[in-house]
Amino acid sequence: MASGHEAPTSGEYIQHHLQNLTFGQHPDGSWGIAHGAQEAAAMGFWAFHVDTLVWSLVLGVIFYFMFRNIAKKANSGVPSRFQAIIESIIEFVDNSVKDSFHGTSRLIAPLALTLFVWIFFMNLMDLIPVDWLPFVASSAGVAYQKVVPTTDVNATMGMAITVFVLILVYSIRYKGVKGFLGELVMNPLNPQQLGMPKVVWPLVMAFNLILETVSLLAKPVSLGLRLFGNMYAGELIFILIALVFTAGSGIVGAGLSSIFGEHIPWWFWAMAMLAVFATLWLNLKGKLDNKKTLWFVFAELLLVGGLAFLGGQLMHFGWAVFHILVITLQAFIFMMLTIVYLSMATEHH
Amino acid sequence: MNMNATLILQSIAMMVFVWFCMKFIWPPVLKAMDERRTRIADGLAASDRAEKALEEANQEVEEQIKTARDKAHEIVEQANQRHSQILDQAKEDAMGERQRQVAAGEAEIVQSTNQAREELRGTVASLAVLGARQILEKEIDEDTHRELLDKLIAEI
Numbered sequence: 001m002a003s004g005h006e007a008p009t010s011g012e013y014i015q016h017h018l019q020n021l022t023f024g025q026h027p028d029g030s031w032g033i034a035h036g037a038q039e040a041a042a043m044g045f046w047a048f049h050v051d052t053l054v055w056s057l058v059l060g061v062i063f064y065f066m067f068r069n070i071a072k073k074a075n076s077g078v079p080s081r082f083q084a085i086i087e088s089i090i091e092f093v094d095n096s097v098k099d100s101f102h103g104t105s106r107l108i109a110p111l112a113l114t115l116f117v118w119i120f121f122m123n124l125m126d127l128i129p130v131d132w133l134p135f136v137a138s139s140a141g142v143a144y145q146k147v148v149p150t151t152d153v154n155a156t157m158g159m160a161i162t163v164f165v166l167i168l169v170y171s172i173r174y175k176g177v178k179g180f181l182g183e184l185v186m187n188p189l190n191p192q193q194l195g196m197p198k199v200v201w202p203l204v205m206a207f208n209l210i211l212e213t214v215s216l217l218a219k220p221v222s223l224g225l226r227l228f229g230n231m232y233a234g235e236l237i238f239i240l241i242a243l244v245f246t247a248g249s250g251i252v253g254a255g256l257s258s259i260f261g262e263h264i265p266w267w268f269w270a271m272a273m274l275a276v277f278a279t280l281w282l283n284l285k286g287k288l289d290n291k292k293t294l295w296f297v298f299a300e301l302l303l304v305g306g307l308a309f310l311g312g313q314l315m316h317f318g319w320a321v322f323h324i325l326v327i328t329l330q331a332f333i334f335m336m337l338t339i340v341y342l343s344m345a346t347e348h349h
Numbered sequence: 350m351n352m353n354a355t356l357i358l359q360s361i362a363m364m365v366f367v368w369f370c371m372k373f374i375w376p377p378v379l380k381a382m383d384e385r386r387t388r389i390a391d392g393l394a395a396s397d398r399a400e401k402a403l404e405e406a407n408q409e410v411e412e413q414i415k416t417a418r419d420k421a422h423e424i425v426e427q428a429n430q431r432h433s434q435i436l437d438q439a440k441e442d443a444m445g446e447r448q449r450q451v452a453a454g455e456a457e458i459v460q461s462t463n464q465a466r467e468e469l470r471g472t473v474a475s476l477a478v479l480g481a482r483q484i485l486e487k488e489i490d491e492d493t494h495r496e497l498l499d500k501l502i503a504e505i
Contacts, residue, residue, distance in 0.1 A: 024353070041351050049355040056359060060366045067374040074381035076388050090378050110371035118366060149359075154352060158359025162367075 010243055017130060017239045020049040020152060021144040035143065049152055056149040059121040063114070089117065093335070100339045103174070103346040108339065111166070115159065116335040122149040123231055123327030127320055130238045150231040150330075153224070160224030163338050167219065170345035179348075184212045219341050223334065230330050234323050241315045275300045474502040 015037065022040040024047025025031050033050075034040035040047065070086040079087060093113045101108055125148040137145035149155040171180045185205040186192070196204060276297055283293040478498060 020355075022353075043353070045353050047351075047353040047355075048358060049353070052355055053358055053362070057362055060362060064366065064369050064374070067370070067378070071374045071377040074378050076381055076384035079385075087378065087382055090375075091382065094379070107367070107371060110375040111367050113375065114363070114367045114370040118363075152355065154355035155359045157352070158356040159363050161356065162360045162363050 013243055014236075014239055016144070017134065018146065018151075018236075019144045020146045021051040021142060023048045023050045033143070049146075049154055051144065051146050052149045052152040052155050055125065055147055056118075056122055056155055059125070059149070060118055063117050063121055067113075067117070089113075096336060097339055100336065101343040101346075103343070105342075105346075107166075108342055111342075112335045112339050115338055116331050119150060119159075119227065119334050120328060120331035122155070123331055125149070126151070126231060126235055126238065126323060126327060129316075130235070130242045148231060148235055150227055151235045153228045153232075156228040156231075157220070157224035159334075160220040163223060163341065164220035167216075167341050167345045170342050174346040175348065183348075184216075185209050187212055219337075223337055223341075227330050227334050230326060234319075234326055237319055238316070238323075241319060244315070272300065470502055470505050473505050474498065477501060 019037055019040070022034040022043060023032070024034065024040070024043030026034075026039065027042050034043060034047070067086060067090075070083050073080075073083065090113060093116055094109055097109045097112050128147065133147045134145040146152065171183075175183065185208050187208055188211065189204050189208055191201045191204045279288065279293055279296045279300065282288040283290065288296070
């Protein structure tokens with residue numbers, strides 16, 4: 001919940017979470033941050049989602065420095081553990097590229113690596129509890145904050161469009177303009193091979209062109225929208241889970257509401273988190289054995305909010321575990337499809 | 350969820366990151382990995398070679414030990430032979446020496462006996478003369494009885 005003054009309704013809560021921090025030109029001509037979805041929509045095309053851009057840049061820079069750090073230190077000696085991790089990621093990407101892309105290209109492997117790790121990092125933001133960063137931002141006076149760049153269709157389509165441009169560039173580079181256009185109009189029905197009379201050629205070619213254009217355009221669209229759709233849906237479910245057990249209403253929230261009323265004070269959550277953290281810390285320090293730790297955590301969870309809180313936490317935990325799979329898979333799929341599309345662009349078919 | 354110019358900036362950001370990756374990350378890491386791969390391959394090959402060499406060396410050592418043992422055996426045999434030879438020789442020498450010594454001793458004994466006999470003879474002669482002189486009181490002239498005396502001496 002971003003604002004502590006008035007409890008927003010569920011609809012407002014969800015909408016707030018799905019609203020980007022948009023910077024653009026208001027209809028009256030002044031530039032500024034949009035307050036609400038209508039204002040953002042009124043800004044038209046020339047507006048920027050500041051949160052998406054900042055977070056994706058930050059994550060991109062993290063990716064760069066993480067890998068650059070290793071690249072600088074890279075030697076053929078015994079690798080450190082971190083270096084081994086980075087190298088195994090690189091090896092994984094390299095193998096994927098070698099398996100799927102049969103041409104030679106200096107670009108494609110680094111491209112795949114960047115996409116994979118960058119998208120993975122952006123997706124990973126989804127595992128940060130949905131209210132944390134927006135809460136920090138709203139405390140700092142920033143009204144809207146959507147921290148997962150890949151839940152913004154602009155980010156995913158932006159990347160997909162770059163890939164699309166690369167597909168065109170590769171097609172033309174490997175087949176020439178003539179070859180590329182020929183492929184567009186002579187596929188899938190090749191009038192020459194089918195032995196059609198010259199008269200119907202333009203008709204067949206027009207038909208082919210429509211089909212091929214659709215299939216060509218479908219590549220970036222499916223690439224971008226697949227990632228966006230998966231991440232958007234995942235984010236939405238996190239928001240819904242959060243909503244269920246922070247709103248403190250209904251059956252599941254009843255345990256806490258009966259103690260604190262409608263609004264559960266923030267220190268309650270802080271103390272609960274501290275207690276769990278302290279227990280886990282003691283376990284890691286070896287002062288508490290595993291069995292005791294589990295019982296303590298369990299007791300704390302029960303104490304904190306009864307079954308209501310436990311239910312919410314379990315749902316959140318369950319979805320987060322599942323989502324780890326989703327974010328990795330989506331990053332991998334984006335990378336893989338990019339490789340495959342570029343591979344197709346370089347091959348005659 | 351409206352499409353806007355974020356698209357373009359995101360696209361540019363991606364290109365820049367890809368370029369960074371292509372320029373500064375991929376080549377050094379891949380180079381290092383390839384180098385390590387060759388090094389590991391070399392290392393494995395070297396260890397294989399070393400193992401083979403070790404085996405060969407072991408065989409050679411065994412052979413050498415065997416020859417050495419044979420040789421030692423031979424030397425011991427020779428030494429034993431030499432030993433008995435020397436022993437025999439020494440025995441022989443000792444025997445010879447003993448005989449020589451015995452012979453010399455015998456000769457000396459004979460010689461001293463003879464000498465003693467000669468001396469004794471002389472002494473007895475003069476003793477006889479002395480005795481006779483004392484008995485006869487100057488009656489016997491040494492020169493006249495010379496012949497008698499010599500006869501006496503020869504008889505002793």
